[in-house]
Amino acid sequence: MSTIALKVNGKDVSAEVEDRTLLVELLREELKLTGTHIGCDTSQCGACVVHVDGVAMKSCTMFAIQADGAEIRTIEGxxxxxxxxxxxxxFAEHHGLQCGFCTPGMIMTAIDMVRRLGSxxxxxxxxxxxxxxICRCTGYQNIVxxxxxxxxAMASQ
Amino acid sequence: MYETTYHRPASVAEAVSLFSNASDGRFLAGGQTLIPTMKQRLAAPSDVIDVGKIAEMRGIEVSGDTVSIGAAMTHAEVAASEAVRGAIPALAGMAGMIGDPAVRHRGTLGGSLANNDPAADYPAGVLALGATIHTDKREIAAEDFFQGMFSTALEDGEVITRVVFQVPEKAAYAKFRNPASGYAMAGVFVARMKDGAVRVGVTGASGNGVFRSSEIEQALLGSWSAEAIAPLAISPEDMLSDIHGSAAYRANLVKVMARRAVASIA
Incomplete structure (x- = not known):
């Protein structure tokens, strides 16, 4: 077990984690931020995407301990x-979802897309x-x- | 995932010493292969040694005819690097085609080479550009580095620190992605070096991992054009054959990708 200190959605957090704990497990199970989803467990689906120091990453494919000292933003933030x-x-206006399971990851990826490629x-x-x-409901039309x-809208803000 | 002990060394020397003290250590770079493998319990290292933040394994330098890239540089960093885009645009472009955006934010050059997945992109570029792989112990030529799928010249506990690429006269990469997984079913990196040599690296297609295609190299040496490749019959021997495509299909894909790569810069 190690104690790590990080910032999650602007708040300082300190947590006791096993070395094998994944970042997504810390977020969901310890911090109760269940907006970040686990869809596939094989690093393909993107439902777990969060921002680590401002950059989109799959929180199921990094250890919580690797986020020691980092700033994390989740869909809740x-x-x-x-x-x-x-x-x-x-996403609400254009109905970019059906079941909504992939939506948090889609939105975190989309915000990162604008950061890198503009509006x-x-x-x-x-x-x-x-x-x-991956979205298994919509066929992506309204997500796009x-x-x-x-x-x-982000540009005009 | 089985229990493990995580270490974050500050230097290559410390990483190597942690590895030698571990009963079953593994180096962790971006973790985009190792962590999923550990989650599936296909790997259960006693110690995970994170080399992803080591300063001496970071950075990109262009000097004269070479580009030196730290092994811990992520695919996104290489893809966005003005220095790499200026010197070897095909290499930056290839880095930007690996995996997906979130994976590119963590996956690294060194990790990709050390893993030597038969469908990985970087090995084709490293082989075609005649790169030299620098480790904590020695320098290894690309030709000697790749030794069949998931197999390399690296010894136990040896860490890739940098990769030095030759700047070619021109180069391009084209890959055909598996429509479901996005992995290369055939990826071809073509390069004409400044001394006139032609080098072609092929990934994704062969059961022996990345390889140089002497047939395509010879054809391009005669005439640098997509037409020069057209009459070739690439042998399906040694090509992968699975539910995604037969060996003959993959052999043909290699030819088509080589033509597309050459045509993109002709």
Missing amino acids: VAQQGALHPMQAA DLDEATIRHELEGN KAIQAGAR
């Missing part, structure tokens, strides 16, 4: 002052960038629309 993040609002995203780019996020609109 993207809304500001009670208002949905523009990307969250776009003017064409459909082909968005579809390609979603390679690591939501990300395109969310990206533009």
Whole structure:
């Protein structure tokens, strides 16, 4: 067991973790931040994507202890002052989900996409960038629309 | 996942010493293969030695005709590097095609080479660009490094620290992704070096892992064009054959990817 100190959604957190504990297990089981999902356990589905020091990563494919000293943002931490993040609002507006299981990972990936590529995203780019996020309901049509609109909304904020 | 002990050494020397003291140690770089393997209990190292943040394994330097990339540089960092994009755009482009964005934020050059997955992208680029793999002990030429799928010249406890690439006159990479997994079913990296030599690295297709295609190299040496490759019949012998494609299909994919790569820079 090791004690680690990190920042999660802006709050200082200290936690006792086993060396083998995955970051997603710390988030869900210890910190009760169950918005970050576990979909596949094989690092393919992207339901567990969070931001580690501002960059999208699969929290099921890193150890919690590797996040010692890091700043983590999860889906619970993207809304500001009670208002949905523009990307969250776009997913609601464009109905970018059906069952919603993949949605937290989709939104965290989408915000990272805008950080790297800017807010003017064409459909082909968005579809390609979603390679690591699997949705088994929608066929992606409205997810792509939501990300395109969310990206533009982020720019005008 | 079975229990393990995690270490984060600050130097290569410390990493090597931790490894030699462990009963069954494994080096962890980006962890995008090792951690899923441990989750499935296919690997159960007593000690995991994280080399991902070691300063001497980081950084990118371009000098003259070489590009030196630290083994702990992530695919995303290599893909976004202005220095690599300027000197060897095909290499930066290839790094940007590995896995998916979140995987590229963690996976590293050294980890990809040490693992030598038969469908990994980097081995094709390393072989085609005549790169030299630097470890804590020695320098290994790409030709001698790859020794069949998941097998390399690395000894137990040896760490890749940097990889030094030759800047080619021109180079390109094309891959055909498995539509479900995204892994290369055939990936071909073509390079014409400044001394006129032609080197072609092929990944994803062979049961023996990454290899150089002397047939394609000879054809391109005669004439650097997609047309020069067209008449070749790539042998299906040694090609992988599975539910995703037969050996003959993969042999043909190698030819098609080589043509596409050459055509993209002709």
